[in-house]
Amino acid sequence: MYINHISSYIPSTKIPNDYFENLNGLSDEWILERTGITERRKAGQLENTQTMGVEAVKRGLEDLPYHPDEIDLIVGGTYTPYDTIFTLGHAIQKYLNKSDIPVLSISTACSTFINAVEVVEGYFALNKASKALVVLSEHNTLYSKDEDQKAGHLWGDGAAAVFISKEQLKADDLKIKQVITGGAGNVGKASESVFLRPAHEGFEMPHGRDVFVNACQYMSGITQRILDENNYKIGDVNYLIPHQANLRITKKVMENLNVDAGRALSNIQYLGNTGCAGAAIAMDENKSKFNSGDVIVVTVFGGxxxxxxxLVEC
Amino acid sequence: MYINHISSYIPSTKIPNDYFENLNGLSDEWILERTGITERRKAGQLENTQTMGVEAVKRGLEDLPYHPDEIDLIVGGTYTPYDTIFTLGHAIQKYLNKSDIPVLSISTACSTFINAVEVVEGYFALNKASKALVVLSEHNTLYSKDEDQKAGHLWGDGAAAVFISKEQLKADDLKIKQVITGGAGNVGKASESVFLRPAHEGFEMPHGRDVFVNACQYMSGITQRILDENNYKIGDVNYLIPHQANLRITKKVMENLNVDAGRALSNIQYLGNTGCAGAAIAMDENKSKFNSGDVIVVTVFGGxxxxxxxLVEC
Structure with missing residues (x-):
């Protein structure tokens, strides 16, 4: 499988840390020290996961190395849905105006990017698709409460579109060597540490410490495993793209792996935690840096x- | 692929049509004539998609022809989520206490049962799983408004668990011959005819007529297509299990296909529209009827x- 193209969309409204100081007393210094975040983006009044996903796709179509009619599978990914019936995937289908192809939307929280790629891998193995569009979109600020001192300052909005096909189409396509996913719903405080219950308590993170500890452990562990299974050493990795949850988590993962923190690609500083879209947005932002032969690991962890x-090779 | 086992759970509280006569003036006669529904079930105060899904799984484990530890893939399906972060799939994983296997939750509205089976088919093709658990669960009454004259009377709650493996394990296992799915998000009033926008208007069906027309057309068409692709004639089909949306839709599908209406398996009369769980519950309810050599088609359509x-063979 190859990533032939990737694009993203970030809403224009910036919310600096100062906003929270006025709202709930969390200072710029306090937020920066604990999360690495200085500002995040907030979707506009008329935006939602679907409009942002469509915007990301629209940008991708400009340079897509094939006709969009060739797309034969759409996988939407979000845990902040605008509509759970006419889902993100269906909204993208409507925008592309392409009937009668498999379309589904999934959520495995912040790890959804990689789960979606694994679903695509399955459709490719079945020969039921050969050109897939994965759209990751989060409207965190719709469900989070700004005044929430535990997590309100973490969240940002944004979307990414990842065009994946069976074939290499351009010299700079990214080859997906392996994908691994795993649920850990029975581990630690998985059921209550961070949740989004749309009809009940909403979006909260009462046990951030448990998320932190498990995120560090799992993102390091799965990175090491995918390298081992492909006979790579950690020193072979040019870039690590972690889930953009918290800059301290990223630093701890790099420390666990004994890699220079500079090899991690991060956007949380200016985008906040954009959920399942974060790592894909980082891949889009940095794609011009990637050189032939580079080894990239995307490693994610979600509530x-x-x-x-x-594991990706350039 | 084989369905080795199937189970379901229906909450105990019955809501008869009379309830709506008192609430919004829709009479038992009016509801029955237009939908075929006489009563539906409503989840209890402490129930939700996850508890109902777990109950369906618990019942299935009683007679499961292998140890539950052998389950190596969980796919949850719901459009009425309790939690979009600790998702239905994760809740099932926690109940089974089985770590480090792929777990995801999907929504393609009322067609999710078949989309989930296709995702399983992909994991099997990749040799990333061999014993999958698909759990379909809907808590429609959480999001619908009882007083809604257009749709409040349609919805019921319930869940089903479908245990699928690569191998036939018992003589009466159901062989899955083929699975076809398709999105039609760009057709008719797909984006607005029925929606569930958790943070906005909620769950509504303002254009039931458009849903009705497309449901009849698509469920007939895809049934004919899957039979054609397997060299079956409609007369070869012993049972048709349609999405349980409305008894008039089922009758129209049977009429379109020119099949005796008695061959359709229905539970909407006493369960209402239980979303993506409906057809799977019907399969569970009727499994003792199936005989060796029977040909069954499950055909679904969703918002x-x-x-x-x-296409299933006994």
């Missing part, structure tokens, strides 16, 4: 709990 | 729009 890794 | 069919 639920759920984790995954993808 | 979004989304459709699918599965």
């Amino acid at each position: 639920g709990y759920s984790y995954g890794a993808m | 979004g729009y989304s459709y699918g069919a599965m």
Whole structure:
């Protein structure tokens, strides 16, 4: 499988840390020290996961190395849905105006990017698809409460579109060597540490410490495993793209793996935690840096709990 | 692929049509004539998609022809989520206490049963799983408004668990011959005819007529297609299990296909529309009827729009 193209969309409204100081007393310094975040983006009044997903796709179509009519599978990924019936995947289908192809939307919280790629891998293995579009979109600020001192300052909105096919189409396509996913819903405080119950308590993270500890452990562990299974050493990795949850988690993962923190690609500083879209947005933002032969690991962890890794070669 | 086992759970509280006469003036006669429904079930105060899903799984484990530890893939399906982060799939994983296997939750509205089976088919093709558990669960009454004259009387709650493996394990296992799915998000009023926008308007069906017309057309069409692709004639089909949306839709599908209406398996009369769980519950309820050599077609259509069919042989 190859990533032939990737694109993203970030809403224009910036919310700096100062906003929270006025709202709930969390200072810029306090937020920065604990999360690495200085500002995040907030979707506009008329935006939602679907409009942001469509925007990301629209940008991708500009340089897509094949006609969009060739797309034969759409997988939407979000845990902040606008509509759970006419889902993100269906909204993308409507935008592309392409009937009668498999379309589904999934959620495994912040790990959804990699789970979605694994679903695509399955459709490719079945020969039921050959050009897939994975759209990751989160509207965290719709469900989070700004005044929430535990987590309100973490969340940002954004979307990414990842165009994956069976074939290499351009010299700079990214080859997906392996994908691993795993649920860990029976581990730690998975059921209660971070949740989004749309009809009940909403979006909260009462046990951030449990998320932190497990995120560090799983993102390091799965990175090491995918490298081992492909006979790579950690020193071979040019870039690590972790789930963009918290800069301290990223630093701890790099420390666990004994890698220079500079090899991690991060956008949480200016986008906040954009959920399942974060790592894909980082891949889009940095794609011009990637050189032939580079080894990239995407490693993600989500509430639920759920984790995954993808080994990519340029 | 084989369905080795299937089980279901229905909450105990019955809501008869009379309830709506008192509430919004829709009479028993009016509801029965237009939908075929006489009563539906409503989840209890402490129940939700996850508790109902777990109950369905618990019942299935009683007679499961292998140890539950052998389950190596969990796919949850719901459009009425209790939690979009610790998802239905993760709740099932926690109940089974089985770590480090792929777990995901999907929504393609009422067609999710068949989309989930297709995701399983992909994992099997990749040799990333060999014993999958698909759990379909809907808590429609959580999101619907009882007083809604257009749709409040349609919805019921319930769950089903479908245990699928690569191998035939018992003489009466159901062989899945083919699975087809398709999105139709760009067709008709797909984006607005029926929706569940948790943070906005909630669950509504303002254009039931468009749903009705497309459901009849797609469920008939995909049934004919899956039979054609397997060299079966409609007369070869012993049972048709349609999405349980409305008894008039089922009758129209049978009429379109020119099949005796008695061959359709229905539970909407006493369960209402239980979303993506309905057809799987019907399969569980009727499994003792199936005889060796029987040909069964499951045909579904969901808001979004989304459709699918599965050809099964006993």
